Amino acid sequence: MAEVSLSSSGTELTLQGIRKEFPGFVAVDNLDLTIRAGEFFALLGPSGCGKTTTLRMIAGLEDPSAGKILLGGVDITDTKAYKRPVNTVFQSYALFPHLTIFENVAFGLRRRKVSNAKELALAALDLVQLAHVADRRPAQLSGGQQQRVALARAIVNRPALLLLDEPLGALDLKLRREMQVELKKIQADVGLTFLHVTHDQEEAMTMADTVAVMNNGHIEQMGAPESMYDLPETAFVADFLGQSNVFRGMASSANASTIEVAIPGGTTLRVPVARASAHSGDVSVGVRPEKMSIHAGAVAPQTDTNVISGGRVTDVSFTGVSSQYSIDFGPLGNVVVFEQNLKALPTVDLGDVVSVSWKVERGFGLRDHRAAVIDEASEL
Amino acid sequence: MAFAAFADTSEKKSAEPVKKSRVVILMLLPGLAYLLLFFLAPLVSLILTSFMAPDPNSMDMGQFVYSFQWQNYVTVISENWSFFVRSFGFAILATVIALIVSYPIAYFIGVYARPWPAIQAFALILVIAPFFISFLLRTLAWKQLLGDDGWVVTTLKSASLLPADGHITGTAFSVVFGLTYNFIPFMVLPIYTSLERLDMRLLEAGRDLYASPSTTFWKVTLPLSMPGVVAGTLLTFIPASGDFVNASSSFLGGPGTQMVGNQIASNFLKILDYPAASVLSVVLMAVIMVIVSVYVRRAGTEELL
Numbered sequence: 051m052a053e054v055s056l057s058s059s060g061t062e063l064t065l066q067g068i069r070k071e072f073p074g075f076v077a078v079d080n081l082d083l084t085i086r087a088g089e090f091f092a093l094l095g096p097s098g099c100g101k102t103t104t105l106r107m108i109a110g111l112e113d114p115s116a117g118k119i120l121l122g123g124v125d126i127t128d129t130k131a132y133k134r135p136v137n138t139v140f141q142s143y144a145l146f147p148h149l150t151i152f153e154n155v156a157f158g159l160r161r162r163k164v165s166n167a168k169e170l171a172l173a174a175l176d177l178v179q180l181a182h183v184a185d186r187r188p189a190q191l192s193g194g195q196q197q198r199v200a201l202a203r204a205i206v207n208r209p210a211l212l213l214l215d216e217p218l219g220a221l222d223l224k225l226r227r228e229m230q231v232e233l234k235k236i237q238a239d240v241g242l243t244f245l246h247v248t249h250d251q252e253e254a255m256t257m258a259d260t261v262a263v264m265n266n267g268h269i270e271q272m273g274a275p276e277s278m279y280d281l282p283e284t285a286f287v288a289d290f291l292g293q294s295n296v297f298r299g300m301a302s303s304a305n306a307s308t309i310e311v312a313i314p315g316g317t318t319l320r321v322p323v324a325r326a327s328a329h330s331g332d333v334s335v336g337v338r339p340e341k342m343s344i345h346a347g348a349v350a351p352q353t354d355t356n357v358i359s360g361g362r363v364t365d366v367s368f369t370g371v372s373s374q375y376s377i378d379f380g381p382l383g384n385v386v387v388f389e390q391n392l393k394a395l396p397t398v399d400l401g402d403v404v405s406v407s408w409k410v411e412r413g414f415g416l417r418d419h420r421a422a423v424i425d426e427a428s429e430l
Numbered sequence: 431m432a433f434a435a436f437a438d439t440s441e442k443k444s445a446e447p448v449k450k451s452r453v454v455i456l457m458l459l460p461g462l463a464y465l466l467l468f469f470l471a472p473l474v475s476l477i478l479t480s481f482m483a484p485d486p487n488s489m490d491m492g493q494f495v496y497s498f499q500w501q502n503y504v505t506v507i508s509e510n511w512s513f514f515v516r517s518f519g520f521a522i523l524a525t526v527i528a529l530i531v532s533y534p535i536a537y538f539i540g541v542y543a544r545p546w547p548a549i550q551a552f553a554l555i556l557v558i559a560p561f562f563i564s565f566l567l568r569t570l571a572w573k574q575l576l577g578d579d580g581w582v583v584t585t586l587k588s589a590s591l592l593p594a595d596g597h598i599t600g601t602a603f604s605v606v607f608g609l610t611y612n613f614i615p616f617m618v619l620p621i622y623t624s625l626e627r628l629d630m631r632l633l634e635a636g637r638d639l640y641a642s643p644s645t646t647f648w649k650v651t652l653p654l655s656m657p658g659v660v661a662g663t664l665l666t667f668i669p670a671s672g673d674f675v676n677a678s679s680s681f682l683g684g685p686g687t688q689m690v691g692n693q694i695a696s697n698f699l700k701i702l703d704y705p706a707a708s709v710l711s712v713v714l715m716a717v718i719m720v721i722v723s724v725y726v727r728r729a730g731t732e733e734l735l
């Protein structure tokens with residue numbers, strides 16, 4: 051077991067061209083990924099997109115069909131799972147039913163003959179606020195408690211890389227927020243590398259240094275949470291992280307700084323070249339609902355502003371701080387606008403004919419306009 | 431309204447257990463009657479018989495009167511203790527060997543062959559198939575196979591692995607062999623049942639937590655299959671300690687391999703010494719009960735069962 055060492059800090063993980071085929075089905079396709087040492091990396095994606103499969107390959111529980119896994123520069127693709135300094139918080143918890151909570155948490159420490167296993171395990175239980183159930187068995191705990199035990203059982207080993215497969219999914223909102231803070235603290239204190247899989251985009255955005263959005267076995271886009279939100283590259287990402295309005299169109303002309311995109315209905319939209327992931331052919335223009343303004347009647351277009359006119363308000367919901375409008379633009383589909391109620395109360399009513407506008411530099415150009423299927427993911 | 435609703439349910443709750451317990455008692459009745467008639471009554475009769483004394487008014491064999499002849503126990507135990515030692519020795523040996531043979535079989539069927547249900551079913555049939563032939567016939571068949579003229583002995587002799595005047599039947603080896611063979615299905619089936627429910631994700635968790643495959647087996651797989659192991663060993667050990675077929679001279683045993691079961695049979699059927707046969711039965715039962723209760727406690731399976 052020479053390969054296993056208690057790490058004082060995290061290690062860099064690199065996936066090179068990782069692929070996993072199941073009979074007649076590709077679960078993970080040619081995945082490239084680097085997670086820096088000590089980074090909090092969130093993997094986000096709809097159900098069945100291959101997140102768990104990716105984690106299992108990194109943990110050594112599944113052999114990749116192709117590709118390499120490097121941990122701290124060392125190729126561990128063929129290293130046995132029990133020799134990898136990697137621990138997993140399993141989506142299904144996988145607690146040992148025949149052992150007490152304490153023994154569950156101490157399991158990894160005992161296997162490596164760590165001398166102060168007892169103190170470490172108790173400290174880990176304290177961390178997840180479960181020291182009082184140390185003598186119980188997993189079947190005697192609630193789902194959320196079991197999940198926290200699973201977390202303690204993995205963290206106590208201080209692995210070079212911690213894999214978390216939706217570790218907070220079963221917790222109520224308050225506890226989830228507490229655990230998020232706790233996790234983030236542990237990660238920062240010990241400097242562990244975290245690979246955190248989640249369905250919850252807010253969790254990913256608030257906790258992670260880097261977010262990767264996965265879809266159909268490949269990574270659509272990754273980057274810092276702010277830049278992912280500000281500048282999504284595909285319609286899938288635009289829809290999966292927050293809400294977006296997307297207008298399909300064709301690039302009609304472009305100069306050095308701006309692309310013009312013709313959309314159905316004779317309107318032309320502009321998007322900065324620097325904010326577009328495609329510059330010719332099919333280009334969709336997207337914009338976040340809170341970056342848009344709503345106007346009664348028609349508005350004259352300007353060079354620095356995109357305007358779409360002739361929509362009919364189909365829904366207004368007043369939430370206090372802001373109002374949310376649903377506007378039907380016929381062939382362009384439905385557009386959602388959030389307006390803060392800074393000064394006056396809502397000025398447009400249900401059934402009004404309105405225009406929407408946004409600053410050109412607030413929009414983004416997408417290289418596809420596939421209607422994103424995220425139903426499964428939003429069921430949580 | 432809300433309070434009424436609460437009152438309603440709480441009333442129902444308190445009423446239900448009563449109803450349920452009545453149903454439970456009704457359902458238990460046939461079983462209780464059966465136990466009373468076919469277990470408790472014979473047991474009482476057995477214990478009474480074990481204290482009987484020879485009928486002073488009769489010179490015939492097998493004539494006894496009710497008495498409290500506790501000396502029966504002293505004489506019978508002092509004359510037969512070696513048969514007890516042999517019985518439990520053979521039974522423990524057969525149980526251990528059957529466990530060692532059966533666990534891999536059960537693991538293969540319950541865990542390894544999971545992706546192929548057809549293979550699982552076929553292997554299970556192979557384990558159960560011997561039940562379709564009478565236990566006596568199967569043991570007789572082994573007597574033929576292992577007999578002095580059988581091919582096993584002749585082959586071993588020609589290979590000089592067995593001395594020219596050696597036997598297999600009639601030895602302790604053949605008796606333990608017969609016991610092991612006859613009880614293997616009783617060992618395989620309960621172990622298979624526990625392994626079949628084993629959650630493979632727990633083995634993955636073990637591997638993830640630095641346990642090598644062998645450590646995972648000892649720390650996860652085996653403890654989780656303990657209910658099956660305990661059931662299987664009891665189902666083997668208890669009948670094996672009382673067995674009188676395998677060790678009998680008409681089957682795989684000989685004069686030097688007699689077990690308590692054989693002593694009970696001959697006391698009861700040949701010498702017609704019913705009190706002695708009863709003493710042997712009572713003592714056998716008591717010792718088995720002590721061994722089993724110590725074993726079950728030591729195996730620590732209460733939480734798992």
Ligand SMILES: Nc1ncnc2c1ncn2[C@@H]1O[C@H](COP(=O)(O)OP(=O)(O)OP(=O)(O)O)[C@@H](O)[C@H]1O
Pocket residue numbers: 072073075077095096097098099100101102103104141
């Ligand atoms: N052993 C297997 N054999 C065949 N297909 C599998 C196997 N394991 C997973 N898959 C398939 O691979 C795909 C990806 O599964 P995976 O468990 O990685 O999804 P996920 O992204 O973790 O989803 P979720 O968010 O629901 O947990 C799924 O379509 C699944 O059905």
Ligand SMILES: [Mg+2]
Pocket residue numbers: 101102103141215
């Ligand atoms: Mg998953």
